[in-house]
Amino acid sequence: MLDTQTIQIQKTTESRLSAVDFANLDFGAVFSDHMLVIDYANGEWQTPTIVPFADFKLSPANPALHYGQAIFEGLKAYKNEQSEISVFRPVANLDRLNISAERLCMPTLPEELFMQGLTELLRLDADWIPSAPGSALYIRPFMFGTGEFLGVRPATEYRFAIITCPVNAYYSAPLRVKVEETYVRAVEGGFGFAKAAGNYAGSLLPAKKAFEAGYHQLLWTDGKTHEYFEESGTMNLMFVINDTLLTPALSTSILAGITRDSILQLAKDQGITVEERKVSVGEVMEAIQQGTLQEAFGCGTAAVISHIVTIGYQGQDYELPPVNTRKYSPQLAQVLDDIRTGKAPDTHNWMVQI
Template identity: 50%
Template sequence: MSAIINDIEIIKAKTTKINDVDFDNLKFGHVFSDHMLECNYENGKWQTPKVVPYQGITLDPSAKIFHYGQSVFEGMKAYKDADKNVWLFRPLENFKRLNISSKRLAIPELPENYFMDGLQALLEVDKDWIPTNEGSSLYIRPFVFASGNGFHASPADAYKFIICTAPSGSYFAGDVKVLIEEKYSRSANGGVGFAKAGGNYAGQFYPTQLAIEKGYQQVIWTDDNTHEYIEEAGAMNIFVRINDTLITGPTSDRILDGITRKSIIELAKSEGIPVEVRKITVSEVVEAAKNGSLKEMFGAGTAAVISPISGFGYKEADYDLPQLEDTYAAYLKKRITDIQTNKAEDPFGWRFQVK
């Protein structure tokens, strides 16, 4: 069965998997919806996207994604409010960042209407997959990769843009204990750290595995040159609260321009919370932990929104953060998720209704 929405062909699945899903016990990113959006880049231009049944992809062994890693992605969420309206959170920021990432990896940039109309068509078809349980959402994964063939070390001549969705529960459960990295780096000046390139995350797995073996859940990444400056927390941006001031590092070649990150900065400022965007030294954080002025640390990103850090390790020493009754992390997370789920006013114009 097929239909047309905004010039996008819809080919519906013959059967649905939705009745086999336990929406009360959703893991993050393990169950996938009935459909996906697919769009091919061929003969020098992006073809019209299609919504098709969720299915496997067949690629030639010489496809350049396997050899040269031309792959970028985004992370988004869709929510339903009490009236079953469907909402996205700042989707144009994801579209813009996908193209920024693509450009850095020599991948052709997508037209805005292909991204936005394609996404809305997909959500219209699979709107029943958007969970309504507290803390759950429909996680959305747009990604682009090189499908063109050849062993020559050069950009591909063909690409695929796909959007898949997964009804998901919370990304993390509980607070996280982290290890400040002293040897490895996730990115370098002039590199691709600011892009959501798949290889950035592959390079994080091994150091994170080493940290897990030491009893930590994640790594705090430091700068590639001196390892003196705190930059990111795992796959998230990082915020540090010293006394009543919220501090986060500036974006750069090495640090992702997180959409949750800049939303937290804008929201905190509007609430009268002192915010500083500046470099943060490891020694400053350690000293603050020792003298009691370090009140909070938390990661910020689409998947978890805000993930509190309960303690950190550095140079064979562990530092526990205080257990506060009222935290910036809890307050800001509630404010953002209330906006995302249409439980509160949106003075910033961040919420986007899917109609």
């Protein structure tokens, strides 16, 4: 690991912490005092810096603005009852960031550089980490091409940064979702598996149309036939049918969620039958009609586990079992939360103490 003296730290002269109402946080709208910045130039990563949260200066010819070389991640830091700080599976997020970087022809980030910078940033802004139930410090690492040129080719310079923000729950109520059969999030052979900015830009219009129709999110289907489920809005998707936990198998069009992987592992630990495979729309709709679909939910870093209570399909809404009757997802959510907050043993060594 890098010597901390190699990280240049410029502390803010005026903290904004006292002005924050931690009981009323809009997700992703309140940012901590500092950010980590590491530039890539001349074929190598430069000296990391931690500076006050502020705007970047960009050229109008910045290649990321024109050609989309931009990726990001999302993870969380927690405080336990002893006010100790830990981060949930940060190396897994770095691994996925580097997978995204390789797909978008960007440089990968060494683990030592990432962990050292993240550790110092969290130590500096430790007071920004909330401790109320359901809250956390959301961590947003991201990378984009820099420089100044117009031309369809990879940038030669990049900026990696981490910003953080205290957050409460992402979704405050169970979700009404709509099966999307017109628009496509990703196709096999594309970069749907990468956490790239362009994937989210393309989802905004169909999500807006769904919201205007009375739904919170979409259930994305495959790009060729619209016969198989892939994701749920910004989350991975899971169903419980006949006491079996089903989730679409990973592919080049589905993001490999860290929360998804964690929930599947916890389910196996508890003896729950798990199937990762193609899950068809027809199978799920038939299960709803036969009363064998017990639960449906999305899962992700921001949302954790979000219950789905209504599925709109071909002009008709189908109501799912009430949340208070569900057995598996509340139990899995509680176990995951207990591990993150230090109330349960971390048998998989997911938590990294800061």
